Amino acid sequence: MSLAVALGEGGGPPPAASRPTRTRGHRPLLLPGLAYLALFFVAPVAVLLATSLYVPVPGGDVGQYQPALHGQNYVDALAKFWPQLVRSFGFALMATLAALAIGYPMAYAIAVRARGRRLLQGLLLVLVVAPFFTSFILRTIAWKQILADDSFVVAALHWLHLLPPGGRLTATPFAVVCGLTYNFLPFMVLPIYASLERLDPRMLEAGADLYASPFTTFRTVTLPLSMPGVVGGTLLTFIPASGDYVNSSLLGNNTNTSMIGQVIDARFFKVLDYPTAAALSVVLMVAILVLVGAYVRRSGTEELL
């Protein structure tokens, strides 16, 4: 999932065999980064785990908890917020599939169809990366305006009878999935582009020389060789989408669109129910790690890690 190739050096030579060496001098290079991750990633996750088992202080104020091993927090949290958890994964999955369907042709057009035309390739890449630099919240609000009841999109859909009279897009699951797909699309396009860019065009010529139809060449040569990019892109889309709550809170309506991130945020800040928020966070993290592990193993691209 080399974003570097996509963002900076379009293409470049294939990596020279860089053999690792044993050197005594490597420890000073490792220590600062490792210490940082230990202090501000590992330790916080441990604190989160501990918090998920806390119980309220007897007779204490709202938001006061004491250490305990109260596993029941998990049972209660899941019983109450199961629908939001399932919905988050469902929305994230739909957005990932949509982003793949849209993003693969985009990456293919940039890497393969525009091959050799450096300027066009550069321009298209810039257009993919550029939205990163406008505020993603402002762009999500723009989506809200685009899907609003009085927008040209809704008028056109009514005119085409694709939307029943009185039907709307705003505050629907469709709007939320649309926003998620939109927000994470560049994360899908860039890794696929990077892996297609590295593909040797002679492979495709060889396929044609062996009388393979363009589709067969694509299916048997291009697609398998771009799998690392597809795996990287789906992960970079699915993971942030499943935890996102900006789209569901700005484009949704709360009753049938709220996602688990919204619940965690509200439990933390509105209800001051830290154990439930922590328990839901732990469940989300573990569920994603299990899903990602199974997916990476199945797709056989462990070197990605």
Added chain:
Amino acid sequence: MGEALVPVIAGLAFLYLLVPVAYTVAFSFNDAGKSNLVWRGFTLDAWRNPCGAPQVCEAFAHSLQVGVASTVIATALGTLLAIALVRFRFRGRPLVNLLVFLPMSTPEVVLGAALLAQFLSLRVQLGFTTVVIAHVMFCISFVVVTVKARVASLDPALEEAAADLYATPWHAFWRVTFPLLLPGIAAAALLAFSLSFDDFIITNFNSGAFTTFPKFVYVSAARGIPPQANVISSFMFVLALVLVVVFQVVSSVRAGRRQRG
């Protein structure tokens, strides 16, 4: 049949990607008054006076400060990690690789919640410092991944050659390795800055009363976003376009020179 469809689908996809950006830019010229949701006519007012709305420039300055600080720290730590992970074989390497991968495969809500739980339990005052700590944490992984790709494409023989010519390891690094890694490091820094500048979820958890630009926009969404926010966002967009175009041109000129020998 499929071949003919590719440009059509890609074209529609680019439209999908860019229409909201166009909206954001267009509404920076809206004669908005209080709420910038309906088009009321063209004006340059917001561009003439980008700090005209309360707090908007303050939030923007905060985001710049956080972005620069996080980028510098994350790029330094991540580059060192990336070099060590590619070049040196040591016992814990798979474990360190996993540790670097984990923050990237954890949703932002969880990272935000975990850090907040830690800051709450240590009774740390939330503000600029806690936001930078959080941003550095999630940017490091992206820096490592980006720089690693570049280190892997470098021939270690270059450093060995430098050593054979009696360069100290320190000299070999600064005169040989670092200049060759620079494009990768620059790309990583650009990525780290854009991730930090636009982050909302982790910032929201760890900022307390400290307001960054995304947080300002999110909070003011309820009562109406001033067009000045669109001006700042559009300005960043244009700046990024210019930067990325320069980057592209420089790297393609270099590549051309290399090809001609």
